[in-house]
Amino acid sequence: xxxxxxxxxxxxxxxxxxxxxxxxxxxxxxxxxxxxxxxxxxxxxxxxxxxxxxxxxxxxxxxxxxxxxxxxxxxxxxxxxxxxxxxxxxxxxxxxxxxxxxxxxxxxxxxxxxxxxxxxxxxxxxxxxxxxxxxxxxxxxxxxxxxxxxxxxxxxxxxxxxxxxxxxxxxxxxxxxxxxxxxxxxxxxxxxxxxxx
Numbered sequence: 137x138x139x140x141x142x143x144x145x146x147x148x149x150x151x152x153x154x155x156x157x158x159x160x161x162x163x164x165x166x167x168x169x170x171x172x173x174x175x176x177x178x179x180x181x182x183x184x185x186x187x188x189x190x191x192x193x194x195x196x197x198x199x200x201x202x203x204x205x206x207x208x209x210x211x212x213x214x215x216x217x218x219x220x221x222x223x224x225x226x227x228x229x230x231x232x233x234x235x236x237x238x239x240x241x242x243x244x245x246x247x248x249x250x251x252x253x254x255x256x257x258x259x260x261x262x263x264x265x266x267x268x269x270x271x272x273x274x275x276x277x278x279x280x281x282x283x284x285x286x287x288x289x290x291x292x293x294x295x296x297x298x299x300x301x302x303x304x305x306x307x308x309x310x311x312x313x314x315x316x317x318x319x320x321x322x323x324x325x326x327x328x329x330x331x332x333x
Contacts, residue, residue, distance in 0.1 A: 147156075167174040 163174075
């Protein structure tokens with residue numbers, strides 16, 4: 137009696153009293169309407185109660201164990217992965233800062249100790265800009281004279297279309313803009329000219 141009074145509140149939290157009353161009424165109705173079937177089910181449940189209880193308890197226990205084990209191993213995997221991710225982030229940051237520092241120091245050294253190279257790099261940009269300016273169609277004085285019909289016999293420098301400039305013109309142009317001629321570049325230019333002849 138004392139055990140049932142102690143278990144009743146727990147039972148009420150799991151199954152409401154109205155639901156319990158309805159199930160009991162349905163079982164009594166089944167026992168009255170079908171006495172042979174209900175008596176067989178009662179005997180069967182009497183002998184099968186312990187195995188069914190053991191199965192239910194083992195399934196619940198196994199589910200709890202598997203859930204706890206899965207949670208444990210997921211936690212271990214997260215801790216290991218977090219460690220690897222931290223090391224990867226530190227390595228990536230160190231390598232990036234190192235490469236950025238090498239680039240900045242290298243550019244500073246080039247500008248400090250090799251100003252010609254820095255000026256040549258800037259000169260290449262200027263050469264490209266001037267080449268684009270030259271490729272724009274511009275009327276020259278010689279063209280105006282030809283339109284008027286008067287021809288000047290004085291020798292003048294031949295004009296070359298922007299698309300038909302030779303390698304020598306481009307190298308000479310770059311040499312004049314960068315303020316000097318590199319011996320290796322001059323040697324390479326001569327070798328190319330010999331191979332083209």
